[in-house]
Amino acid sequence: MKLFSIRNLVLIYFYGSCIQFCSKKLKMDKAALLATVISQVKELKKDALESSKGFLIPVDADEVQVEPYDTGAGDGTISVRASVCCEYRSELLSDLREALDSLHLKMVKADIATLGNRVKNVFVFTSCKERSNDADADAFQLLASSVHQALSSVLDKASASPEYSPRTTLPSKRRRVSYFDTSSSSS
Template sequence: MDGGDENDESACAVGPATAAAEAKAVAANKSHSEAERRRRKRINGHLATLRTLLPTTIKTDKASLLTEAVRCVRELKKATAELAAAMSPETTADGVEAPPSFNTFPSEIDELKLSYTGEDDDSGAGNVRAAICCEDRPEIMPELARALKSVEGTVVRAEMSTVGGRIRIALWLRVEGLGKGGDEAALAAVKLALKEVVDRPTAVVGSGNHLPGGPGNKRPRLLM
């Protein structure tokens, strides 16, 4: 009799545990199925968008769409490179001297290029050209303003272009205390201030978090 009671108690103990494990497995499977459904829906949405964007879509299956998208992107990149090559590397469209290696469109690499262009006047101020490329973000202009204020820099001229979440900014600066020949310490301070803007993380909207360099983070490149 005692043996039978022990078996009954064990069965009672195992029963609820097994039921709980099964319920957990069912819930996990349902969650996985929902996630897969959302993933497929998102992919189908992207494919539908591609169908509306591509100039020619004879075949509408996924493989053909992706092949055509890659071909179009390559053609656009080639056209962009030809357009950039057609422009003088030393001057902008209105004939004003441009920053070193300034391209019309943002690149996929975070970079900062800086060069001293000469003394502004007898006051000790100097001229600097800068080209910045990084992830675009709403706060980048206030950040640049604070950075330049910290090194007594004044913007004489600026040009900007944004494409696909990337931004390129060309700056012509007048920096106090730079002096004749470009004081190395002052120039280094300008470089550091601008580099902090380029390297600053991009906020993830709605999360309160930051990702280093934002979506599609690229390795920073610093040139003088």
């Protein structure tokens, strides 16, 4: 009886699972099988993203989105829905509050969701100014760009922080040097 290592068993199981995903099981080499599995995984990821549109789920990439929002109040105010998705850090909420308080907008709604170390914050704002029909598009553009700029500055602040940026240089450690010749053999 041949004994398999755990790694080999996992690989055999994975290969068998990959074959089940494919419709053309019989005459397919490993490269074609892998290409088919990768395309199906991409399709499943796209479907999962589309099906989660209505839910508040953080995504893998840092992003800021600002879009018009209809509060249904009909009082003539301009409303926007803004979302920021990024990696969680301890100062994030205070940085968001500081950036958004500087805009002097009325916050109607705020939601937060976390998944692992990712966080997504969604805000609904209304402007305090009344809308005029002529300047409606211009007022929204100004409001959307100022909200986008404020939220982007929070993301930029996180990426500029040395605590959260990846190490690009190796730490300066002293190199060990041996003064003995290790290549000579002792007999």
